[in-house]
Amino acid sequence: MATNRDYYEVLGVPRGASEGEIRKAFRSLAFHYHPDRNHDPAAEDKFKEINEAYQVLSDPAKRRSYDRYGHVATEEWGFPGFDFGGLGDIFESFFGGFGGTGTQRTPQRGDSLQAQLTISFEEAIFGCRKEIEIKRIESCPLCHGIGSQPGTNPQICPECRGTGQVRRAKQSIFGRFTHITACPRCRGSGTIITNPCPQCRADGRLKVKRKLTVDIPAGVNDGYEIGLEGEGNIGLYGGGPGDLYVRLSVKPHKLFGRLGFDIFFELPINFAQAALGDEVEIPSLDGRASLKIPPSTQNGATFRLKGKGVPHLNGRDRGDQIIKVLVVTPQHLDGTQKRLFEELAKMLPKPD
Numbered sequence: 001m002a003t004n005r006d007y008y009e010v011l012g013v014p015r016g017a018s019e020g021e022i023r024k025a026f027r028s029l030a031f032h033y034h035p036d037r038n039h040d041p042a043a044e045d046k047f048k049e050i051n052e053a054y055q056v057l058s059d060p061a062k063r064r065s066y067d068r069y070g071h072v073a074t075e076e077w078g079f080p081g082f083d084f085g086g087l088g089d090i091f092e093s094f095f096g097g098f099g100g101t102g103t104q105r106t107p108q109r110g111d112s113l114q115a116q117l118t119i120s121f122e123e124a125i126f127g128c129r130k131e132i133e134i135k136r137i138e139s140c141p142l143c144h145g146i147g148s149q150p151g152t153n154p155q156i157c158p159e160c161r162g163t164g165q166v167r168r169a170k171q172s173i174f175g176r177f178t179h180i181t182a183c184p185r186c187r188g189s190g191t192i193i194t195n196p197c198p199q200c201r202a203d204g205r206l207k208v209k210r211k212l213t214v215d216i217p218a219g220v221n222d223g224y225e226i227g228l229e230g231e232g233n234i235g236l237y238g239g240g241p242g243d244l245y246v247r248l249s250v251k252p253h254k255l256f257g258r259l260g261f262d263i264f265f266e267l268p269i270n271f272a273q274a275a276l277g278d279e280v281e282i283p284s285l286d287g288r289a290s291l292k293i294p295p296s297t298q299n300g301a302t303f304r305l306k307g308k309g310v311p312h313l314n315g316r317d318r319g320d321q322i323i324k325v326l327v328v329t330p331q332h333l334d335g336t337q338k339r340l341f342e343e344l345a346k347m348l349p350k351p352d
Contacts, residue, residue: 107239127218140200154191261319
């Protein structure tokens with residue numbers, strides 16, 4: 001093919017480009033314009049032009065001649081003869097490979113699974129051990145994953161002769177090539193099962209129920225996820241199993257709230273306790289605790305019990321318990337209580 005275009009321009013590289021840069025540019029353009037991938041009518045001509053430029057610029061002697069005279073004699077390099085040396089990886093991406101003995105299916109890792117587990121507020125705080133039930137795909141216990149009835153073995157596929165691949169001739173602008181694909185009869189395994197296992201029906205795998213123990217660390221919160229390595233579905237063709245991810249859902253507590261590693265508790269007190277002070281017992285995560293309420297405590301005041309909160313994950317420290325005081329206004333007063341409040345109202349100054 002003759003062209004008046006600058007070969008460097010065709011490949012999109014500068015005149016001082018290295019061999020590696022020229023090779024990289026050719027690979028990218030050849031992959032894009034190959035007629036088996038690009039069905040534009042102009043793609044084949046473009047591909048030939050790219051090939052012609054590469055044949056010259058990739059050969060040091062031809063490149064020197066081209067740089068000096070602006071052309072290379074056709075008889076010197078003989079297009080369309082083409083040397084595939086070093087370019088097998090490009091055409092393998094086009095056609096799936098050339099020749100060879102073929103390969104079996106490669107091992108594939110199994111899918112990972114997800115499960116949901118609901119735990120109590122206290123279990124999330126202090127940690128626990130729980131049992132969950134999941135469904136996952138495992139190797140068939142009857143045929144041990146072979147897929148064939150016990151006492152029998154899979155047979156070599158007569159179509160691919162055990163290679164798992166079939167070869168078909170393919171004609172292209174470069175000549176005749178061998179196109180390698182997975183064998184349609186054995187699906188690339190290289191074997192066929194003539195006596196299928198009655199339990200898995202030749203699949204070699206079954207979905208089964210399993211009970212697993214999950215260790216939940218202290219201090220987890222709602223939405224926390226625990227990963228169990230290798231507890232997912234078994235892989236294909238000897239591939240390892242996936243993982244299991246257990247997502248936690250924490251039930252709310254009727255008394256306590258939580259923010260980070262701190263526990264919140266609302267404590268209702270009456271007017272007298274707020275004005276005169278008091279010492280009361282309150283609930284905590286560790287049982288009953290004592291709290292001193294100082295005189296003149298205002299509504300909404302907060303107090304803190306150190307180390308009575310949530311344990312830090314993988315640590316020794318704990319958060320705090322924060323107590324918020326709510327001064328409760330009595331809704332029903334008897335005669336005596338009402339008279340005492342009236343007397344107190346006369347003595348107390350009114351707020352500005």
